[in-house]
Amino acid sequence: MNSIQKNRLKDQAFKYWGICCTCMGLALLIIFIGDILIDGIQRIDWGFITSLPSRKPEKSGIYTALMGSIWILFFTTIIAFPIGVAAGIYLEEYGKKNKLAGILEINISNLAGVPSIIYGLLGLEVFVRIMNLGASVLAGSLTLSLLILPIVIVATRESIKAVPSSIKDASYALGASKWQTIWYQILPASSGGILTGVILALSRAVGETAPLIVVGALAYVPFAPESPMDEFSVLPIQIFNWISRPQHGFIENAAAAIIILLFITFMMNGIAVYFRNKWQSKWK
Amino acid sequence: MEISMEKPIDEVIVLDNIIDLSLKKTPKIAVSNVKVWYDDFQAIKGIDMEIKPNTVTAFIGPSGCGKSTFLRLFNRMNDYVDSFKMEGKIKIDSKNIYKKKINVEELRKEVGMVFQKPNPFPKSIFENVAYGLKIQGIKDKKFIKERVESSLKQVALWNEVKDNLNKSGLALSGGQQQRLCIARTLAVEPSIILMDEPTSALDPISTAKIEELIFELKKKYTIVIVTHNMQQASRISDYTAFFYLGALIEFDKTKTIFTNPSKEQTENYITGRFG
Amino acid sequence: MRKIKELVIEKSLLTSALITIAVTIGIILVLSIETFRFFSEVSIIDFFTDTQWTPLFTEKHFGILPLLSGTLLTSFIAIAFALPVGLSISIYLSEYAPKSFRKTIKPLLELLASVPTVVYGFFALVVVTPFLQGIFPNLSGFNSLSAGIVMGIMIIPYISSISEDALHAVPKELREAAFGMGATKLQTAFKVIVPAASSGIIVSIILAISRAIGETMIVAIAAGQQPRLTLDPTVPIETITAYIVQVSLGDVQHGSMEYRTIFAAGITLFVFTFLLNSLSYWIRKKYQEKYE
Known part of the structure; x- marks a missing residue:
């Protein structure tokens, strides 16, 4: 065998290795979802979604945890969305050249890499203790808002950057002020991208467990929250709680709850991708 | 001729020569000793110029000669360039537009601009034209409708789009888009229109339509146009300014520039020996 | 106004x-x-040198080393698994795969990163550990091996996606130059493209490491709650993050020693990830300057 043949053989070998690795990634995803479906799908019924948690696995449901997740999602959105978008606009349109902007950029990039559990420690000390909010929906939402803030800011900046500068020029040339240009032209033109980023950030928030455990969210709550000051549990914490129980029935419950959590996460991702594609086609 | 009977005799005499007549009026734009820097690079090296009302002035010169930078001084679009620095005076209607007190937004209503590539907003045709009025806070729907219609008629686009005013401006052809952009500028009723190579992205037929339009618009507006195309400059402009390396080499009646330029550089450029 | x-x-x-x-x-x-x-209350020397971490017992020891070793062990297993797989995927997708395949596969792989970590924890405990026990009979129910492997699966898309972006951004001319000299795709990839995209690949690896060190739920569920200074992947251990979760689940009084230990553990974690993130930011900035 000469060296050219050898090289070609190696080339082919690597190609199949690459296919193997790629397929392995996908196969794992399928095994993973398949296994959970087998474990949990027969457990899902209307009663499972509407029942309160219980000592007996077959009577337990996810109602309080699901409601907790919805409350948390709602408050996280209304806190993180305006602040994140506003900060993104500032960085992209106002503070581009000054030194402060440089510091802000490094800072946000660093915050994006801080482990989520550290945000939990921050929330525990600042929101739960110092602001005396207790282990409430509000404290949890504030904590998660800070966690997803960098994601929202980065997404906002990227989307604004993608708006052609000719649009800005045209608006300014017609006598529009900076804010008018942002409000009437830049934000509508970048809304698809911003929305994509926000939904992706929220899908991350809905799956977060550790920071909420640290803040003090409960594994067992007998009632769904009725105000932002109420105690709460969320779907991932309910799942964690069931996983750590010895009885097999709870493993089944965990799998069933995971199916619902994955459904919510994947649906949010799907919506985000839909918005992204729709938005990208606008500029082509 | 009744009106001219009442006017001083010297104006009547020169009535057949519009260019000479306009020389008597005060300049619409007066530039004195303007210098521009981007960081350490000097882009404009001390230019004086007077532009008469209701004329078309063409800026020509090789790429990078500063003609676009110079044009953008008139509506202060260079303000957004980080490293931009300027010296000198530019007066529009005898008012220095670089004074601190000047409201840049007001200035831009007076001095409209059309860009190289058609850049309609990603909105409906109607909203594109109405945008300038909207940001001025005008809410009178009937007024806006009328203004949109008259602006579109001025650019001869009305008949083509009147049934599709809610269609996106991006759905129009390139030439139509550029006329839409001109209509959008006209809706604000400026007195000066700056055009930065408005036909360089268009096909010959659309270009001809825009040139025709410029000829029409001259009656109401003062037009300054940057162009790469020397035939275009000679066809549509009354005055031509030749720029080279940030300096104004020659500024004269278009006829003179193209038939009997006084500087050798101008002649070389016009005859295609460089650029 | x-x-x-x-x-x-x-x-x-x-x-x-x-x-x-x-x-x-x-x-x-x-x-x-x-x-x-x-x-x-605790000597800083003990904190860094004591080989036991037992703040919840009567006989208290405050040595961070067992938690740190647990964190590093699981992260090491995760990277050892994810790095070859993730890099191979990125090279395959960028250099070999047809464009349409690449466009459908990438978002699917990225889906792996969007799965909530508590779900991975379940997978590690309920599927991977029993499976591995079939191969290594003395593997205990909680261990760093399966937690590490599952964490590796989770971070594959971090490495494959970011590296693929970097590989894809290498100018086409470089590839053509190599092909023109008779190089195979494999030779081109490893001798030309990977070196040219190296800073992007390094950034992806650093981010993956930082993600693994800070990961909580997988290790809290599947790796155990027994802090011990060991390199044995088959026995229960405890990571910094898992310890914080363990304490938080109990009823901890503000101002108590237990309360403070989670912050001391937290700052250790924060310093590690902060250094890694700063490093990746610095590399990214330097790389941008090189090409702009």
Whole structure:
């Protein structure tokens, strides 16, 4: 065998290795979802979604945890969305050249890499203790808002950057002020991208467990929250709680709850991708 | 001729020569000793110029000669360039537009601009034209409708789009888009229109339509146009300014520039020996 | 009037941006203040040299090493698994795969990163550990091996996606030059493209490591709650993050020693990830300058 043949053989070998690795990634995803479906799908019924948690696995449901997740999602959105978008606009349109902007950029990039559990420690000390909010929906939402803030800011900046500068020029040339240009032209033109980023950030928030455990969210709550000051549990914490129980029935419950959590996460991702594609086609 | 009977005799005499007549009026734009820097690079090296009302002035010169930078001084679009620095005076209607007190937004209503590539907003045709009025806070729907219609008629686009005013401006052809952009500028009723190579992205037929339009618009507006195309400059402009390396080499009646330029550089450029 | 409105808007946007600074300062302050109180009772030398971590027992030891070793062990297993797989995927997708395949596969792989970590924890405990026990019979029910492997699966898309972006951004001319000299795709990939995209690949690896070190739920569920200084992947261990979760699940009084230990553990974690993130930011900036 000469060296050219050898090289070609190696080339082919690597190609199949690459296919193997790629397929392995996908196969794992399928095994993973398949296994959970087998474990949990027969457990899902209307009663499972509407029942309160219980000592007996077959009577337990996810109602309080699901409601907790919805409350948390709602408050996280209304806190993180305006602040994140506003900060993104500032960085992209106002503070581009000054030194402060440089510091802000490094800072946000660093915050994006801080482990989520550290945000939990921050929330525990600042929101739960110092602001005396207790282990409430509000404290949890504030904590998660800070966690997803960098994601929202980065997404906002990227989307604004993608708006052609000719649009800005045209608006300014017609006598529009900076804010008018942002409000009437830049934000509508970048809304698809911003929305994509926000939904992706929220899908991350809905799956977060550790920071909420640290803040003090409960594994067992007998009632769904009725105000932002109420105690709460969320779907991932309910799942964690069931996983750590010895009885097999709870493993089944965990799998069933995971199916619902994955459904919510994947649906949010799907919506985000839909918005992204729709938005990208606008500029082509 | 009744009106001219009442006017001083010297104006009547020169009535057949519009260019000479306009020389008597005060300049619409007066530039004195303007210098521009981007960081350490000097882009404009001390230019004086007077532009008469209701004329078309063409800026020509090789790429990078500063003609676009110079044009953008008139509506202060260079303000957004980080490293931009300027010296000198530019007066529009005898008012220095670089004074601190000047409201840049007001200035831009007076001095409209059309860009190289058609850049309609990603909105409906109607909203594109109405945008300038909207940001001025005008809410009178009937007024806006009328203004949109008259602006579109001025650019001869009305008949083509009147049934599709809610269609996106991006759905129009390139030439139509550029006329839409001109209509959008006209809706604000400026007195000066700056055009930065408005036909360089268009096909010959659309270009001809825009040139025709410029000829029409001259009656109401003062037009300054940057162009790469020397035939275009000679066809549509009354005055031509030749720029080279940030300096104004020659500024004269278009006829003179193209038939009997006084500087050798101008002649070389016009005859295609460089650029 | 209008000027004032514009100014007010600008200032409120600035305030929103400044909140991010406040968050960083908040994190550093909170962690340091509680850690400072912690060190008023525990010697800093013990903290770094004691080989036992038993703050919840009667006989208390405060050596961070067992938690740190647990964290590093699981992260090492995760990277050892994810790095070859992730890099192979990125090279295959960027250099070999047809464009349409690449476009459908990438978002699917990225889906792996969007799965909530508690779900991975379930997978590690209920599927992977029993499976591995079939191969290694003495593997205990909680161990760093399966937690590490599952964490590796989770971070594959971090490595494959970011590296693929970097590989894809290498100018086509470089590839053509190599092909023109008779190189195979494999030779081109490893001798030309990978070196050219190296900073992007390094950034992806650093981010993956930082993600693995900070990962909580997988290790809290599947790796156990027994802090021990070991390199044995088959026995239960405890990571820094898992310890914080363990304490948080109990009823901890504010101001107690247990309360402070989670901040002391937290600051150790924060310092590690902060250094890694800063390094990746620095490499990214340097790389950008090179090409702009």
